[in-house]
Amino acid sequence: MTGQARSALLSAELVAKLAAAGTLDDTWRPVFEAVPRQLFVPDTIWRLDPDAGGRLVPLHRAEDPDRWLALVYRDRPVDTQVDDGHPAADGTGWEVTSSASQPTVVADMLRALDPAPGMRVLEIGTGTGWNAALLAARVGAENVVSVEVDAVVAERARAALDAAGYGQVTVVTGDGADGCPDRAPFDRVLATVGVSEVPYSWVAQTRSGGRVVVPLSNTYQAPGIAVLDVAGGVASGYLGAPAVFMGLRAQRVPRPRGVRPGGGAAEDVSSTEVHPYCWAGDRAAATAIGQRVEGVHAHFEAATADTGTQWLFDPVTDSWASVDLDGGPPPYRVEQGGPRRVFDEVIAAYRWWLDAGSPPLSQWLVTVSTNGQSMTLNATSTLRAISAAGMAS
Numbered sequence: 001m002t003g004q005a006r007s008a009l010l011s012a013e014l015v016a017k018l019a020a021a022g023t024l025d026d027t028w029r030p031v032f033e034a035v036p037r038q039l040f041v042p043d044t045i046w047r048l049d050p051d052a053g054g055r056l057v058p059l060h061r062a063e064d065p066d067r068w069l070a071l072v073y074r075d076r077p078v079d080t081q082v083d084d085g086h087p088a089a090d091g092t093g094w095e096v097t098s099s100a101s102q103p104t105v106v107a108d109m110l111r112a113l114d115p116a117p118g119m120r121v122l123e124i125g126t127g128t129g130w131n132a133a134l135l136a137a138r139v140g141a142e143n144v145v146s147v148e149v150d151a152v153v154a155e156r157a158r159a160a161l162d163a164a165g166y167g168q169v170t171v172v173t174g175d176g177a178d179g180c181p182d183r184a185p186f187d188r189v190l191a192t193v194g195v196s197e198v199p200y201s202w203v204a205q206t207r208s209g210g211r212v213v214v215p216l217s218n219t220y221q222a223p224g225i226a227v228l229d230v231a232g233g234v235a236s237g238y239l240g241a242p243a244v245f246m247g248l249r250a251q252r253v254p255r256p257r258g259v260r261p262g263g264g265a266a267e268d269v270s271s272t273e274v275h276p277y278c279w280a281g282d283r284a285a286a287t288a289i290g291q292r293v294e295g296v297h298a299h300f301e302a303a304t305a306d307t308g309t310q311w312l313f314d315p316v317t318d319s320w321a322s323v324d325l326d327g328g329p330p331p332y333r334v335e336q337g338g339p340r341r342v343f344d345e346v347i348a349a350y351r352w353w354l355d356a357g358s359p360p361l362s363q364w365l366v367t368v369s370t371n372g373q374s375m376t377l378n379a380t381s382t383l384r385a386i387s388a389a390g391m392a393s
Helices: 004-021 030-035 064-071 102-115 130-139 153-162 200-204 278-279 283-292 340-356 379-393
Strands: 042-051 055-060 078-082 097-098 121-124 144-148 170-173 187-191 207-215 225-229 234-239 268-274 296-303 306-312 319-325 334-336 364-369 371-375
Touching: 004 064, 004 102, 030 130, 042 064, 055 064, 064 200, 102 130, 102 153, 102 207, 121 130, 130 144, 170 207, 200 207, 200 234, 200 334, 200 364, 207 234, 225 364, 234 379, 278 283, 278 296, 283 334, 283 340, 306 340, 319 340, 319 379, 334 340
Parallel strands: 121 144, 121 187, 144 170, 187 207
Antiparallel strands: 042 055, 042 078, 078 097, 207 225, 225 234, 234 364, 268 334, 296 306, 306 319, 319 334, 364 371
């Protein structure tokens, strides 16, 4: 089988898989079929290698084209730049700074965005250009404006769009936080970077009746994709599918380079009856915790299939906590160190969530206005979810 034939086969298999899972509907399936992913992925990509100390190791298409193609057509993100384009002399890197998003997440966000032909769309974070091309195939290339902060990434995406026949897409090199006021207003705004707070400029540049779709993030648990409808200069809406994106450069939080930044002996030893899954593995609980505990990261270090250590740490203050799982029943040993007692903070936030009735993700109302961003619990969404369940039954 030729390389071209294999590419076509893998592309068709990916689209079929997404359609079978219900991720691609009749609107978006032909778009994905028309815009193959490999046209936008650069010849050098990176993959995380545990044997290299957790560093990102390059894979060059010319050296292993079959593996490169296989990675491109997995339903996974593809890392396309490390360390802002300045890898080490051996080509390895530490921080992913640009990527091609996971196809399932791309499809989820495009479906939530719901752009119609002829609508004007602003994309924040051009990356490889694949997402911009998918938008162009739906609304018309002349209606798509994409902003990319990295000049090298922007130029590469521009070249890929030209080669794929979408040269009318406007690619702007600039800070995505500013949007693109010169070409506003837009009917839709789509961010492909995570933000802890949605820049109001995106709302201001969206027509009343338009929509902003953006992945929200924080250090503890990414809340997921916020789908916000704009009316009267205010955007509001709810959380949708889960998603984790690298941050808008102005809001980027570097990947911690160790699970116990301060090291040293524990200053506080205790135990807990609550399994770490409850406050670190459950998305609804972790989302609530992330709204109340700032700057705390969670990381599970597995030892075997059912043992390991759940870490919590704040790299800014050098505070940490560990919860050991030995495969047996509770209690679980807890150690803490540093000026913050991060485990105590997380458990207090978890208790708050339980006391609030363990609200589901659908109950968080996200609002962005000139006064800033808020995430609040909204009983209306709970009633809506109950009504939907009743109708379904």
